[in-house]
Amino acid sequence: EAQVTQNPRYLITVTGKKLTVTCSQNMNHEYMSWYRQDPGLGLRQIYYSMNVEVTDKGDVPEGYKVSRKEKRNFPLILESPSPNQTSLYFCASSFEPSGDGYTFGSGTRLTVV
Amino acid sequence: QQPVQSPQAVILREGEDAVINCSSSKALYSVHWYRQKHGEAPVFLMILLKGGEQKGHEKISASFNEKKQQSSLYLTASQLSYSGTYFCGTDNYGQNFVFGPGTRLSVLP
Numbered sequence: 001e002a003q004v005t006q007n008p009r010y011l012i013t014v015t016g017k018k019l020t021v022t023c024s025q026n027m028n029h030e031y032m033s034w035y036r037q038d039p040g041l042g043l044r045q046i047y048y049s050m051n052v053e054v055t056d057k058g059d060v061p062e063g064y065k066v067s068r069k070e071k072r073n074f075p076l077i078l079e080s081p082s083p084n085q086t087s088l089y090f091c092a093s094s095f096e097p098s099g100d101g102y103t104f105g106s107g108t109r110l111t112v113v
Numbered sequence: 114q115q116p117v118q119s120p121q122a123v124i125l126r127e128g129e130d131a132v133i134n135c136s137s138s139k140a141l142y143s144v145h146w147y148r149q150k151h152g153e154a155p156v157f158l159m160i161l162l163k164g165g166e167q168k169g170h171e172k173i174s175a176s177f178n179e180k181k182q183q184s185s186l187y188l189t190a191s192q193l194s195y196s197g198t199y200f201c202g203t204d205n206y207g208q209n210f211v212f213g214p215g216t217r218l219s220v221l222p
Binding site for chain 2: 033035040042043048059090099102103105106107
């Protein structure tokens with residue numbers, strides 16, 4: 001089944017404790033992206049990647065890191081999480097976003113206390 | 114820059130029609146539409162490329178006016194399953210792909 005797999009689905013952590021949210025797609029998509037969703041603000045892009053070893057900042061990249069060492073994987077890293085990073089996170093992938101729709105992962109609900 | 118969606122929310126009875134609008138202050142190459150049900154991931158509905166085309170997906174269709182930099186999503190004869198939040202996403206010629214804030218649609222029996 002074609003899908004984007006995110007883990008974990010739920011995570012509660014403490015301020016400053018490094019964490020990684022994994023994202024993997026099995027559709028051979030070139031383009032991958034991370035979004036955070038907060039009430040009233042819609043989906044805001046954190047980072048995106050056009051291909052392996054190519055990443056770029058989105059609208060809200062502060063406090064986040066990503067890497068794209070393999071085409072299928074695009075992990076999101078929070079080196080020192082803070083409470084304002086409490087949010088619902090989505091990974092998404094596409095062949096080419098200008099001409100093809102995104103497939104989203106199931107989401108990761110992160111709480112930083 | 115985030116596109117503007119209107120209305121913010123709409124409540125319908127089953128069988129009624131609705132229109133959701135999406136507009137951008139920048140030139141658009143393409144517009145996407147997604148629906149998100151509560152607690153779930155957004156699901157892709159359709160994409161419209163520049164050229165003013167109109168697309169359909171069951172009883173849901175959309176138009177794209179690139180000169181006015183806006184798109185509209187049309188839901189006809191609404192069903193209960195249409196409830197959710199609808200997002201447009203815009204591609205501004207190679208700049209960041211950006212989603213709108215969403216329109217919450219509630220269809221009542």
